[in-house]
Amino acid sequence: MTPELVGLIGIIALLAMLTLGVPIGISLALAGIGGLAVMLSPEAAVAKAGVVIFEVATKYELGVLPLFLLMAHLCFAAGASRDFFDVAARFVGHRRGGLGLASIAGCAGFGSISGSSLATVATVGSAALPEMRRAGYQPGFAAGALAAGGTLGALIPPSGALIVFGIIAEQSIGKLFIAAVIPGLSQALFYMVAIAIMCWFKPELGPPSERVPWRERMRALLGVIDVLLLVVFVIGGLMIGWFTPTEAASVGVICSFLLCAFRGAFNRAAIGDAFAKTLSTTGMIYLIIFGAILFATFVSVTGLADLMSQTVRDLHASPVVAIIAMALILLLLGSFLDGLALMLLTTPIFLPIAVELGYSPIWFGIFLVRTMEIGFVHPPLGLNVYVIQSIGKDIPLGAIFRGIVPFLVADFFHLAMLIAFPIVTLWLPKVLA
Structure with a gap:
């Protein structure tokens, strides 16, 4: 089994878990660690996960x-x-x-x-x-x-x-x-x-x-x-x-x-409530970030992003056409994934391609969030609706x-x-x- 095929299977497994209602952070972590276990070894996957989580958790930013x-x-x-x-x-x-x-x-x-x-x-x-x-x-x-x-x-x-x-x-x-x-x-x-x-x-x-x-x-x-x-x-x-x-x-x-x-x-009630809500939301997002980094590490190891970049180059499509294709894929995925899940799933795959095409990572971040926003209102998910x-x-x-x-x-x-x-x-x- 080629590394790229393992990467594709990992993405399918992630989508399946999200469809079954598994929380996004846990889905990303399981897909990432499971994929690393297949690519490397179970021991190496656990060690790599520990290193990645420690590096992310200690980031000043x-x-x-x-x-x-x-x-x-x-x-x-x-x-x-x-x-x-x-x-x-x-x-x-x-x-x-x-x-x-x-x-x-x-x-x-x-x-x-x-x-x-x-x-x-x-x-x-x-x-x-x-x-x-x-x-x-x-x-x-x-x-x-x-x-x-x-x-x-x-x-x-x-x-x-x-x-x-x-x-x-x-x-x-x-x-x-x-x-x-x-x-x-x-x-x-x-x-x-x-x-x-x-x-x-x-x-x-x-x-x-x-x-x-x-x-x-x-x-x-x-x-x-x-x-x-x-x-x-x-x-x-x-x-x-x-x-x-x-x-x-x-x-x-x-x-x-x-x-x-x-x-x-x-007053104590208002300030306590603000701290409680902040801690609850932060814990949830941190779990998602840890899972996303693990999944991105797995995708990087498989070389799937490099393969997709090479495929785009081989098509000789203009950068604008390639970005429009990404936008269409993001809008399609946004029909059944929430915004954060969409961002965390696609960033490890699409960002290297966008950079390869000559786009700034800063521009791509705005483009990704802007496209993600449309998913908040278009059917069938449309969470804002x-x-x-x-x-x-x-x-x-x-x-x-x-x-x-x-x-x-x-x-x-x-x-x-x-x-x-x-x-x-x-x-x-x-x-x-």
Whole structure:
């Protein structure tokens, strides 16, 4: 049995375990250790697993993840969950489709402290969906806008997905965060344009709300200024070189404690809950990372990635065609794998091919997360759709998926822009390097 065939069997075994409901971290670890046992020996596989896990666990960069998670949970404890939507709704809610625009702005703002797509859609959706329905918005359109807007949480810094990618791909998390700024903001802009176009042709989708006086708008803006200053200070300081990613996360945690105290939320129950949720989420993600590194080690030993790279070269396909083929495979796999599973399965295989084709690993990280985001909203999995449906239980899933369609079109245009013009992703890191 050739090493490449062993690698292919390992991938099939991993997919089978995921299909049977085995947790992703355990599936990756079992496939990785089992494959190494076949390629080397059981003793060598166990020894290699111990060395790999120790090397990963002692990485200084790994501290970024729990620190940014703690920062997010402390901001939640301080009551910063629905503030961004409230501010945007007061400023643009009186326009046609204004609450839809506000929901996208709210998701972008909340994504800058949460780093999670599911957390973003759940939190902003719980505040925005009832408001949009009271204003007479078509339910499927409202739910679709929120489900799509929630994906911004996976890309806008500090993105948990980019942190995980940076760790497993051994890339600078700071550069990934900087590279994600323009794609994240342009993604929000594409969604807003989609809402404006739809409401222009079908005003009944998003009727305007009552105009709010400027005094109330400014009062709402002042209510969120402390969180905005926190985000600008932490992420801005990282971008201009004041902090390393780990230092930025540490500063963010200290500032979040001060934010809790300023907002009167500094108490044992709130802080204890923030720590408990951070530890729970961190443990789960660490297990997944360990499994992903083991699986990547196995794929590297089999030479499967090298074989696929050589196959791409032999086809003499242009780099753009090869990347489009990767995007199609990612979208297909995204139909039944969640985003993190998709990233961890494909990074060891596709990243070497992308680098061989001349693409920057930083660009590939943004491309991968952006493609992964689409899986959060397209059927049949569409985790964001199920989250938003749990908030609006009377809205049929079919109506939400129909409401998603215009935003999927915007997603495909945006992804095409990132593929055709890599400079959109790479310009800001070059300027701030």
